[in-house]
Amino acid sequence: MGIRTVEQYKESLRDGRRVYIRGEKVGDITKHPILGITCDTIAAGYELTSLPDPALRDIFVAPHPKTGEPVNRYFITPRNKEDLMNRTKMIQRSIEMIGGLPFGKDIGTDCLNAAFVVAGQMGKKQYQDNALNFLEHLRKNDLHTCGAVTCVKGDRGKEPSKQKHPDYYLHVVDKNKDGIVVKGAKIHITSAPAANEIIVVPTRQMREDEADYALSFAIPANTPGITFICRSGRGKWSDHEFHADRPVRELTEAMIVFDNVFVPWERVFMCGEWQFSMLLAYTFATFHRFTAISYKVPAVEVMAGCAVAMAKYNGLYKVSHIQDKLADIAAYVETLRALANAAAQDPVMYGDIAVPNPLICNMAKLHFASKYHNFLELVQDIGGGILATAPDKKDWENPDIHDYLDHYLGGSEKYSTLDRLMMIHETMRHVCSHESAFHEVTTVHAEGSMAAQKMMILAESPLKRYEAMAMGAAGIIPRGSKA
Numbered sequence: 224m225g226i227r228t229v230e231q232y233k234e235s236l237r238d239g240r241r242v243y244i245r246g247e248k249v250g251d252i253t254k255h256p257i258l259g260i261t262c263d264t265i266a267a268g269y270e271l272t273s274l275p276d277p278a279l280r281d282i283f284v285a286p287h288p289k290t291g292e293p294v295n296r297y298f299i300t301p302r303n304k305e306d307l308m309n310r311t312k313m314i315q316r317s318i319e320m321i322g323g324l325p326f327g328k329d330i331g332t333d334c335l336n337a338a339f340v341v342a343g344q345m346g347k348k349q350y351q352d353n354a355l356n357f358l359e360h361l362r363k364n365d366l367h368t369c370g371a372v373t374c375v376k377g378d379r380g381k382e383p384s385k386q387k388h389p390d391y392y393l394h395v396v397d398k399n400k401d402g403i404v405v406k407g408a409k410i411h412i413t414s415a416p417a418a419n420e421i422i423v424v425p426t427r428q429m430r431e432d433e434a435d436y437a438l439s440f441a442i443p444a445n446t447p448g449i450t451f452i453c454r455s456g457r458g459k460w461s462d463h464e465f466h467a468d469r470p471v472r473e474l475t476e477a478m479i480v481f482d483n484v485f486v487p488w489e490r491v492f493m494c495g496e497w498q499f500s501m502l503l504a505y506t507f508a509t510f511h512r513f514t515a516i517s518y519k520v521p522a523v524e525v526m527a528g529c530a531v532a533m534a535k536y537n538g539l540y541k542v543s544h545i546q547d548k549l550a551d552i553a554a555y556v557e558t559l560r561a562l563a564n565a566a567a568q569d570p571v572m573y574g575d576i577a578v579p580n581p582l583i584c585n586m587a588k589l590h591f592a593s594k595y596h597n598f599l600e601l602v603q604d605i606g607g608g609i610l611a612t613a614p615d616k617k618d619w620e621n622p623d624i625h626d627y628l629d630h631y632l633g634g635s636e637k638y639s640t641l642d643r644l645m646m647i648h649e650t651m652r653h654v655c656s657h658e659s660a661f662h663e664v665t666t667v668h669a670e671g672s673m674a675a676q677k678m679m680i681l682a683e684s685p686l687k688r689y690e691a692m693a694m695g696a697a698g699i700i701p702r703g704s705k706a
């Protein structure tokens with residue numbers, strides 16, 4: 224098959240999976256008012272791989288490395304910086320063209336790429352073969368994957384084996400000659416209810432007495448024992464919003480419960496090798512933060528554009544304090560773009576797999592997460608209080624009050640009141656809405672909390688070199704010597 228159509232993807236979801244949202248079990252998720260939006264958002268990725276213009280389509284489709292057949296570019300395991308640059312370009316262009324998030328194959332392949340690296344480091348041929356066979360299965364059937372990493376974790380101050388019960392972290396409860404049985408729950412898993420395959424990796428380092436928690440595998444979403452409990456997202460645009468001619472883009476997250484789920488050995492990439500759990504979690508985090516810094520670039524570009532446009536609509540574009548704020552906004556966005564490119568250009572090689580530069584990926588993720596609220600404040604500041612109080616589309620369309628709104632809500636005379644109101648609504652969506660509050664929390668936590676990035680930055684930074692430089696400067700050791 225290689226490249227699926229939108230309809231083939233949607234049909235594949237009618238497979239008896241067990242999905243709940245707002246307290247109700249869902250039959251056909253493609254038809255559900257909230258989950259249907261998730262399906263459509265992922266389906267947009269299948270539109271991109273079927274584009275008629277080959278120059279555009281080739282951003283999203285690549286030749287299979289052996290057969291040359293077209294496959295989704297997400298299924299190209301990065302071998303060099305060109306592959307990483309192509310991946311970041313694909314992610315950025317997908318969002319520019321469609322909106323939303325990068326369409327569901329991102330985190331699954333981040334997990335699988337990490338599993339490849341770790342299988343190589345373990346020297347376990349069986350796991351390498353399993354990962355390769357699974358990749359071929361994804362390529363051939365053009366499957367949508369989610370990545371299930373985050374366990375529910377219980378008491379964060381306690382290790383997996385010291386919790387009140389053993390199930391706060393996903394673990395093996397049985398093994399036989401055919402496979403393993405797993406129990407536990409993963410949480411916040413993006414697009415999970417609309418995935419074909421779930422790829423699991425450990426959420427953290429495991430110790431010797433936690434070998435049952437050192438676990439990685441892939442499993443179809445309709446496997447018996449799997450239940451998805453979904454976040455209640457937004458539905459379609461209401462008549463009160465100015466965006467009605469565009470589709471809403473959203474990827475619903477879910478808690479995935481694994482209630483004694485059987486996983487055949489050929490789908491297992493780690494089972495008990497606790498010494499490698501840290502490397503798997505760490506390598507996944509690096510790949511995934513690279514995905515994150517790639518998709519955040521177009522996301523924050525739109526918000527920066529709202530600030531530029533609102534400054535103009537308000538007639539204040541040239542005012543010095545507004546220019547000062549726009550400079551800060553541009554620096555935030557361009558630092559992120561530069562770091563995303565730098566992470567791709569300076570990979571670390573594990574065998575023949577190119578891992579985006581871990582130090583730069585973590586710096587970039589920390590940059591966008593730690594400064595995001597400040598960036599948001601600048602956009603809110605430039606836009607004005609109208610971002611919180613603007614009348615809606617129904618007001619604009621009501622002839623009783625339309626002329627008042629047109630007369631009193633104008634800004635710079637270069638622009639129509641309607642354009643100003645439409646830009647106010649777009650800006651509200653990003654900085655003063657239920658959706659924007661969701662993104663504030665997401666920016667802090669998704670792809671790992673800031674403490675996790677700082678841990679990796681400390682591990683990757685040349686602190687010893689800094690110290691030697693200072694000791695040399697102080698005359699304690701000869702200048703230029705190593706500490």
Ligand SMILES: Cc1cc2nc3c(=O)[nH]c(=O)nc-3n(C[C@H](O)[C@H](O)[C@H](O)COP(=O)(O)OP(=O)(O)OC[C@H]3O[C@@H](n4cnc5c(N)ncnc54)[C@H](O)[C@@H]3O)c2cc1C
Pocket residue numbers: 330370371372373376379380381410411412413414476664665668669670671672673674675
């Ligand atoms: C919208 C969204 C989408 C997501 N998508 C996915 C996905 O697709 N797949 C996936 O696997 N995950 C996903 N995540 C999960 C994300 O990676 C986690 O939210 C993140 O790793 C933080 O974990 P947590 O939410 O359990 O927070 P918590 O662990 O509860 O963290 C809260 C705070 O406690 C601190 N903390 C936690 N444990 C310790 C400790 N032992 N010692 C010291 N401090 C600690 C953290 O640093 C943080 O400051 C998503 C999250 C969001 C919000």
